[in-house]
Amino acid sequence: xxxxxxxxxxxxxxxxxxxxxxxxxxxxxxxxxxxxxxxxxxxxxxxxxxxxxxxxxxxxxxxxxxxxxxxxxxxxxxxxxxxxxxxxxxxxxxxxxxxxxxxxxxxxxxxxxxxxxxxxxxxxxxxxxxxxxxxxxxxxxxxxxxxxxxxxxxxxxxxxxxxxxxxxxxxxxxxxxxxxxxxxxxxxxxxxxxxxxxxxxxxxxxxxxxxxxxxxxxxxxxxxxxxxxxxxxxxxxxxxxxxxxxxxxxxxxxxxxxxxxxxxxxxxxxxxxxxxxxxxxxxxxxxxxxxxxxxxxxxxxxxxxxxxxxxxxxxxxxxxxxxxxxxxxxxxxxxxxxxxxxxxxxxxxxxxxxxxxxxxxxxxxxxxxxxxxxxxxxxxxxxxxxxxxxxxxxxxxxxxxxxxxxxxxxxxxxxxxxxxxxxxxxxxxxxxxxxxxxxxxxxxxxxxxxxxxxxxxxxxxxxxxxxxxxxxxxxxxxxxxxxxxxxxxxxxxxxxxxxxxxxxxxxxxxxxxxxxxxxxxxxxxxxxxxxxxxxxxxxxxxxxxxxxxxxxxxxxxxxxxxxxxxxxxxxxxxxxxxxxxxxxxxxxxxxxxxxxxxxxxxxxxxxxxxxxxxxxxxxxxxxxxxxxxxxxxxxxxxxxxxxxxxxxxxxxxxxxxxxxxxxxxxxxxxxxxxxxxxxxxxxxxxxxxxxxxxxxxxxxxxxxxxxxxxxxxxxxxxxxxxxxxxxxxxxxxxxxxxxxxxxxxxxxxxxxxxxxxxxxxxx
Amino acid sequence: xxxxxxxxxxxxxxxxxxxxxxxxxxxxxxxxxxxxxxxxxxxxxxxxxxxxxxxxxxxxxxxxxxxxxxxxxxxxxxxxxxxxxxxxxxxxxxxxxxxxxxxxxxxxxxxxxxxxxxxxxxxxxxxxxxxxxxxxxxxxxxxxxxxxxxxxxxx
Numbered sequence: 001x002x003x004x005x006x007x008x009x010x011x012x013x014x015x016x017x018x019x020x021x022x023x024x025x026x027x028x029x030x031x032x033x034x035x036x037x038x039x040x041x042x043x044x045x046x047x048x049x050x051x052x053x054x055x056x057x058x059x060x061x062x063x064x065x066x067x068x069x070x071x072x073x074x075x076x077x078x079x080x081x082x083x084x085x086x087x088x089x090x091x092x093x094x095x096x097x098x099x100x101x102x103x104x105x106x107x108x109x110x111x112x113x114x115x116x117x118x119x120x121x122x123x124x125x126x127x128x129x130x131x132x133x134x135x136x137x138x139x140x141x142x143x144x145x146x147x148x149x150x151x152x153x154x155x156x157x158x159x160x161x162x163x164x165x166x167x168x169x170x171x172x173x174x175x176x177x178x179x180x181x182x183x184x185x186x187x188x189x190x191x192x193x194x195x196x197x198x199x200x201x202x203x204x205x206x207x208x209x210x211x212x213x214x215x216x217x218x219x220x221x222x223x224x225x226x227x228x229x230x231x232x233x234x235x236x237x238x239x240x241x242x243x244x245x246x247x248x249x250x251x252x253x254x255x256x257x258x259x260x261x262x263x264x265x266x267x268x269x270x271x272x273x274x275x276x277x278x279x280x281x282x283x284x285x286x287x288x289x290x291x292x293x294x295x296x297x298x299x300x301x302x303x304x305x306x307x308x309x310x311x312x313x314x315x316x317x318x319x320x321x322x323x324x325x326x327x328x329x330x331x332x333x334x335x336x337x338x339x340x341x342x343x344x345x346x347x348x349x350x351x352x353x354x355x356x357x358x359x360x361x362x363x364x365x366x367x368x369x370x371x372x373x374x375x376x377x378x379x380x381x382x383x384x385x386x387x388x389x390x391x392x393x394x395x396x397x398x399x400x401x402x403x404x405x406x407x408x409x410x411x412x413x414x415x416x417x418x419x420x421x422x423x424x425x426x427x428x429x430x431x432x433x434x435x436x437x438x439x440x441x442x443x444x445x446x447x448x449x450x451x452x453x454x455x456x457x458x459x460x461x462x463x464x465x466x467x468x469x470x471x472x473x474x475x476x477x478x479x480x481x482x483x484x485x486x487x488x489x490x491x492x493x494x495x496x497x498x499x500x501x502x503x504x505x506x507x508x509x510x511x512x513x514x515x516x517x518x519x520x521x522x523x524x525x526x527x528x529x530x531x532x533x534x535x536x537x538x539x540x541x542x543x544x545x546x547x548x549x550x551x552x553x554x555x556x557x558x559x560x561x562x563x564x565x566x567x568x569x570x571x572x573x574x575x576x577x578x579x580x581x582x583x584x585x586x587x588x589x590x591x592x593x594x595x596x597x598x599x600x601x602x603x604x605x606x607x608x609x610x611x612x613x614x615x616x617x618x619x620x621x622x623x624x625x626x627x628x629x630x631x632x633x634x635x636x637x638x639x640x641x642x643x644x645x646x647x648x649x650x651x652x653x654x655x656x657x658x659x660x661x662x663x664x665x666x667x668x669x670x671x672x673x674x675x676x677x678x679x680x681x682x683x684x685x686x687x688x689x690x691x692x693x694x695x696x697x698x699x700x701x702x703x704x705x706x707x708x709x710x711x712x713x714x715x716x717x718x719x720x721x722x723x724x725x726x727x728x729x730x731x732x733x734x735x736x737x738x739x740x741x742x743x744x745x746x747x748x749x750x751x752x753x754x755x756x757x758x759x760x761x762x763x
Numbered sequence: 764x765x766x767x768x769x770x771x772x773x774x775x776x777x778x779x780x781x782x783x784x785x786x787x788x789x790x791x792x793x794x795x796x797x798x799x800x801x802x803x804x805x806x807x808x809x810x811x812x813x814x815x816x817x818x819x820x821x822x823x824x825x826x827x828x829x830x831x832x833x834x835x836x837x838x839x840x841x842x843x844x845x846x847x848x849x850x851x852x853x854x855x856x857x858x859x860x861x862x863x864x865x866x867x868x869x870x871x872x873x874x875x876x877x878x879x880x881x882x883x884x885x886x887x888x889x890x891x892x893x894x895x896x897x898x899x900x901x902x903x904x905x906x907x908x909x910x911x912x913x914x915x916x917x918x
Contacts, residue, residue: 027865030804070765240866497864
């Protein structure tokens with residue numbers, strides 16, 4: 001029993017083409033099946049009982065009343081977890097269903113399956129859990145204090161990353177200090193956490209799921225369910241966005257447990273409020289910085305303490321803090337650094353991966369510091385940045401020497417060279433209200449509005465770091481169907497919206513010269529692709545597809561040679577084998593007949609290494625990506641309302657495999673940066689989320705998002721497939737800091753916290 | 764089923780008569796369309812009328828299906844993304860690169876179809892105002908504006 005999934009669609013394209021999405025027509029017609037759309041005959045609905053307390057001891061759980069509710073087929077608690085009741089991305093610290101303690105508001109405690117979702121919800125409300133409420137740890141500094149309750153056996157300090165680089169007692173002519181605070185951002189993918197678990201009747205289960213990494217889900221599920229890997233098979237369903245929110249398990253184990261218990265297919269689909277407690281968020285942070293520079297603006301040292309609130313469970317916090325620490329000085333040369341990055345457990349909502357992954361928080365701080373330093377020196381802020389900009393061969397504060405193109409100064413020059421948009425006063429009569437701060441609230445027609453321009457640059461790692469064995473596996477199959485050659489590409493890479501379905505086809509198309517390419521749906525029948533995160537998937541899975549396609553091409557050429565076709569430098573073009581002169585020798589259809597050529601390859605990028613625990617020195621990262629932004633804002637200084645008028649960006653993408661998709665990443669990533677700068681924050685009070693809905697959690701709409709002017713550089717990384725660089729995250733890193741710099745410039749206020757709120761600009 | 768007697772909903776969906784029996788009074792039109800009529804094109808992103816992903820026509824008026832009770836659709840006519848005569852708008856969204864994850868797209872296509880019916884050649888300000896009720900988390904909206912302009916030029 002399988003739900004309907006998206007049929008694979010053949011496309012043609014080559015690397016560098018702006019190929020349209022093969023799933024595009026299905027999506028615009030409403031025919032693309034997302035994980036929340038799945039259904040099969042006899043399907044039950046799951047609901048989750050969640051903790052109403054951020055910290056409490058569970059004294060008892062009484063499911064008797066819930067079991068007798070109409071339509072109910074199963075009620076499960078921690079006692080029903082078949083395997084190990086712990087899971088986690090970096091290490092296992094989170095229960096599938098809470099047993100002794102609940103450590104955050106909304107933690108899963110029990111499960112219900114029923115015929116109708118409302119029956120399941122009503123029965124969930126009848127599960128009686130007796131709690132001994134405990135005072136929660138809601139402040140990360142408090143978590144580190146000696147008297148704080150220990151939330152986990154190893155204490156509350158999840159990880160402390162230290163960087164000790166160069167002279168630790170360095171002194172400088174000019175010193176600037178600042179403290180900065182970053183609010184908790186939500187990924188808010190529009191598709192809810194959802195999926196369908198179908199029991200196979202033999203003790204195993206098939207899960208149809210929207211996830212960023214099928215195989216890490218599978219590994220965690222097998223342990224939790226007490227099953228061998230082959231009994232837990234995952235197939236990708238349509239993904240309604242991810243941005244880090246689908247790296248951890250949400251409803252996966254719950255749906256599988258209910259399906260195995262009832263023997264019936266079970267679907268779970270979170271509501272939006274439940275989604276806010278169903279996935280991790282971007283870490284809120286407090287960052288204290290000190291920069292020292294010579295009178296000519298040359299950086300001498302940077303010192304920083306970065307404290308991130310990891311919330312109740314680890315998720316990927318230990319990797320996020322490594323990034324926040326490694327990239328804490330920004331894309332600038334700095335010979336001396338003393339950095340302490342700490343991430344702690346609290347009873348706040350768990351935090352983990354979100355686009356930018358630690359480099360977003362620190363960029364607000366290092367870019368504010370650069371502006372502050374420029375002011376102290378009487379220098380232009382862009383000139384200061386260019387003076388200190390990293391170049392090829394620059395040694396990072398981790399001691400790693402950056403190779404390949406490092407165009408930080410060039411990116412800044414490019415965003416500065418865009419002409420500036422005309423101001424409010426220049427626009428005259430008929431200026432639409434929607435282009436002013438306050439919009440159609442009609443709060444100003446231009447009076448009290450001041451303009452500001454701000455700049456920022458940022459960088460981060462691409463791919464996994466710190467010695468993790470990054471890799472992906474691809475199978476490429478060439479055969480003749482209906483008289484035409486056809487290529488099938490099979491990987492486990494998650495198509496989260498970014499365009500892996502095009503990129504894989506384009507790469508296979510380029511390597512094999514075949515016009516009809518089909519990318520098969522991702523599942524666990526092929527080896528792991530790693531996650532669609534860290535801006536790595538085009539590089540790593542793209543690399544795997546390239547290697548497998550090259551192997552197929554080689555075999556085809558060998559066959560052509562063995563059948564005595566003229567053998568000089570054979571390759572495939574436009575469905576035929578061609579010789580050195582580019583003239584067709586034989587069509588693939590004729591050459592192959594019934595033969596199927598299939599090759600599987602696993603691609604590994606160059607290795608990385610662990611950070612030294614005392615000094616943080618290592619070649620810990622595989623590739624680096626850089627971007628710069630310029631923001632122009634109008635601020636109604638009387639009401640504290642901000643209108644972002646325009647963003648301009650420049651980014652080195654190495655090589656644009658699909659230029660249309662690259663533009664989409666730069667625009668969409670900037671929108672999420674804008675969100676954190678001026679709108680988006682999960683408000684947590686005493687461990688409780690106060691705005692778990694799209695009514696109260698404000699996402700940028702089409703009225704909030706300005707045009708993005710862009711300059712895309714393709715400088716070519718000598719180490720990567722086609723010279724490409726990861727693209728997805730840099731747009732989210734420096735866009736927000738540029739906006740905040742522009743607000744500072746417009747208002748003259750020393751803004752130290754994001755998102756910027758009206759009262760930060762008026763009171 | 765423990766949810767009361769339920770109501771009968773009889774309406775025209777995409778030109779066809781559809782009947783659902785035993786509909787719980789609390790079911791939204793969105794739930795009825797998706798789970799009872801199998802029309803999953805209208806999306807369930809917020810179910811609070813904030814994101815526009817479930818935009819449909821109800822008697823010719825653009826509504827969020829999540830904010831309409833299933834029972835309220837009784838005797839009325841609904842057009843969903845599956846029945847929309849919107850090929851040019853749909854094609855424009857694909858060509859312009861306005862689709863990434865696509866979860867917001869059906870709602871945006873219906874809202875764009877409604878806009879272009881009312882205002883065949885909208886200004887950028889009109890586009891932004893008309894689509895302000897549709898949240899997209901992937902694209903940053905630039906290519907959505909491109910898609911509306913592309914479609915407007917072809918209609």
